[in-house]
Amino acid sequence: MSVPNVVVHRDADMLARAVAARVITRLVDAQSAKGSASLVLTGGSVGIATLAEIAASPARDAVDWRNLDIWWGDERFLPSGDAERNETGARKALLDHVDLDPDRVHVMRGPDSGMTAEESADAYAEELRRAARPEDHGPAPSFDVLLLGMGPDAHVASLFPEMPALHDTRPVVAVHGSPKPPPTRISLTLPVIQGAREVWVVAAGSDKAGAVRLALSESGPVQVPAAGARGRQRTLFLLDRASASKIPASLGRISSP
Numbered sequence: 621m622s623v624p625n626v627v628v629h630r631d632a633d634m635l636a637r638a639v640a641a642r643v644i645t646r647l648v649d650a651q652s653a654k655g656s657a658s659l660v661l662t663g664g665s666v667g668i669a670t671l672a673e674i675a676a677s678p679a680r681d682a683v684d685w686r687n688l689d690i691w692w693g694d695e696r697f698l699p700s701g702d703a704e705r706n707e708t709g710a711r712k713a714l715l716d717h718v719d720l721d722p723d724r725v726h727v728m729r730g731p732d733s734g735m736t737a738e739e740s741a742d743a744y745a746e747e748l749r750r751a752a753r754p755e756d757h758g759p760a761p762s763f764d765v766l767l768l769g770m771g772p773d774a775h776v777a778s779l780f781p782e783m784p785a786l787h788d789t790r791p792v793v794a795v796h797g798s799p800k801p802p803p804t805r806i807s808l809t810l811p812v813i814q815g816a817r818e819v820w821v822v823a824a825g826s827d828k829a830g831a832v833r834l835a836l837s838e839s840g841p842v843q844v845p846a847a848g849a850r851g852r853q854r855t856l857f858l859l860d861r862a863s864a865s866k867i868p869a870s871l872g873r874i875s876s877p
């Protein structure tokens with residue numbers, strides 16, 4: 621697993637613009653190296669703002685959108701089209717505005733599919749398994765970029781502190797009793813997250829500062845799930861100044877003016 625690098629931007633707006641630029645560049649690089657790319661989306665404030673910035677960027681057409689697989693790190697177990705679904709936010713911000721191959725948009729199904737949360741998690745695990753190649757050495761693709769928002773409690777995806785999902789070794793799990801509504805969710809687990817080539821944690825706001833500090837410390841992921849957010853080749857913590865305000869000075873960081 622890689623050691624995190626921290627990049628700090630002036631404020632949440634600048635952060636979303638800068639992450640958008642990074643995503644575009646990373647996807648273009650991956651596509652020029654191997655023809656296609658994979659991107660795992662997150663819900664949450666910075667995650668969705670980043671997608672809106674990608675949609676607004678003149679550089680977005682540098683991406684070959686039809687050769688991109690879109691996945692989700694987690695989903696709120698709500699019917700298709702519900703405003704609280706991460707999918708709905710992502711579609712509105714970006715996915716409805718670019719020429720994606722619908723077969724490559726891998727949605728975590730909600731209750732309107734007729735599946736229970738457990739069945740939906742298992743179906744997603746099967747979809748990941750089918751997409752994995754021998755060189756991925758695991759039950760899921762080694763995603764090019766996996767984006768993760770983070771809550772003030774240091775949750776990432778729908779992995780909340782001290783909850784059973786943090787001990788689960790299956791690739792995808794149903795989460796019940798989430799402390800943040802809605803209570804039922806679907807989430808990738810840490811082994812799949814840590815199999816991604818690059819994991820980028822995005823966070824803004826002073827309410828996240830304590831969680832950011834802990835996520836960059838030696839804390840264990842059961843207490844601090846974001847401390848387990850590490851990519852195989854690269855881990856980035858992409859922050860605004862407020863969320864980075866409690867990082868120890870010993871951690872090197874680059875600030876935008």
Ligand SMILES: O=C1O[C@H](COP(=O)(O)O)[C@@H](O)[C@H](O)[C@H]1O
Nearest residue numbers: 662663664665666769770771777
């Ligand atoms: O519920 C969720 O929250 C987190 C973080 O959201 P934020 O609004 O505090 O940035 C998000 O990463 C996760 O995907 C989502 O389901």
